[in-house]
Amino acid sequence: MENNKTDQSTRKCQCILLVEDYEVNQKIGQLFLQNAGYRVDIAENGQQAVEAFQQNHYDLILMDIQMPVMDGYEATKKIRNWEGGLRQAQAEFKKVPIIAMTGDTCEANLDAEDYPGIDECIRKPAKWEHVLLVVRKWIDAEYSSSIDKTLKDVVYPSVKRTQENPSPLDMDKAIEEFMGQKEILFGILQDFLNIAAAQVENIRQAVNCSDYGVIVSEAHAIKGGAANLTAYQLADLASDLEKAATEQQTDQSVLLAEKLENEFYHLETFLEPKLRMQ
Known part of the structure; x- marks a missing residue:
């Protein structure tokens, strides 16, 4: 070997x-x-x-x-x-x-x-x-x-949150994905919260003026970052919002943007005490 x-x-x-x-x-x-x-x-x-x-x-x-x-x-x-x-x-x-x-x-x-x-x-x-x-x-x-x-045996991870795992982020899986390197994981999680907070605000403003290009771009970015960090529900909502904005579905975009914002703050509330302890 x-x-x-x-x-x-x-x-x-x-x-x-x-x-x-x-x-x-x-x-x-x-x-x-x-x-x-x-x-x-x-x-x-x-x-x-x-x-x-x-x-x-x-x-x-x-x-x-x-x-x-x-x-x-x-x-x-x-x-x-x-x-x-x-x-x-x-x-x-x-x-x-x-x-x-x-x-x-x-x-x-x-x-x-x-x-x-x-x-x-x-x-x-x-x-x-x-x-x-x-x-x-x-x-x-x-x-x-x-x-x-x-x-050939690879199974792609799901971006759906299940009833068995209602948390906004699968912390055990995230730690496993990062090979147990909690300090690095938590540093990247903090970076994500900082960046995504601005993106959520950009989406809110873009929805108000029907700027679908901004909505698509920001939702796409949030989708990828959230999925990589096992925040699957946020990734799922971002994916749905990206699709709705691409198709210029105004009512659906407004609804999904609100759900995305709520889920982001749910994630933020979940992570803040954990990040504070590091």
């Missing part, structure tokens, strides 16, 4: 570009990737990703799809076009794997017109244990076959 220290040492030479616009998700992704031994650069949007790729060597790109300035699809297209020039100039050229992280359901056929240039999709919310398996599959070719078998 391969020595884990040797494995970690090898990964220190491997660099991943994490393309993610939401600060909380950036911190979570960076934490798990660095703990696995990889070096990590962060781009906040597709334009930054293209610029970073043109200036640096990356072994893999984790690409969010829905981002401001330039989305993940356009960034992937530009990166593949840039690679076309490199392929002509370098005999030993090897294209960088691009893994899309998206809330959409990814088609099995990645050659479909909707996914040009993307090697594999990971549906959000995803366990980072699963993400790391996909990363290793593409970076470490010798493990690809065995990892493929493991990935």
Whole structure:
């Protein structure tokens, strides 16, 4: 069996570009990737990703799809076009794997017109244990076959709160997801509360003036951050609000925005005493 220290040492030479616009998700992704031994650069949007790729060597790109300035699809297209020039100039050229992280359901056929240039999709919310398996599959070719078998058994986490778990956040699961690192988890939870509070206020103001673009953007961001932190009911409401605002359903958007705000304050009340003790 391969020595884990040797494995970690090898990964220190491997660099991943994490393309993610939401600060909380950036911190979570960076934490798990660095703990696995990889070096990590962060781009906040597709334009930054293209610029970073043109200036640096990356072994893999984790690409969010829905981002401001330039989305993940356009960034992937530009990166593949840039690679076309490199392929002509370098005999030993090897294209960088691009893994899309998206809330959409990814088609099995990645050659479909909707996914040009993307090697594999990971549906959000995803366990980072699963993400790391996909990363290793593409970076470490010798493990690809065995990892493929493991990935077939992956079950995506639900974003529904159940009667058996009425809490606004599944703390036990969150601690497990963060490998028992409570201090880091609580720090990220505090960051999320600070950022989401402003986003909830932005949604409230956007609802008042029917600014559906802002509602969609902020709800999408809250959805991803909340799901990654096991605040599943908040993530579920944000997802519903995002859909309603996308379809410009005024009454439904107003109702869901109010429910989202109430659930956020429920989460805030639940977490405040726990965070205060740290």
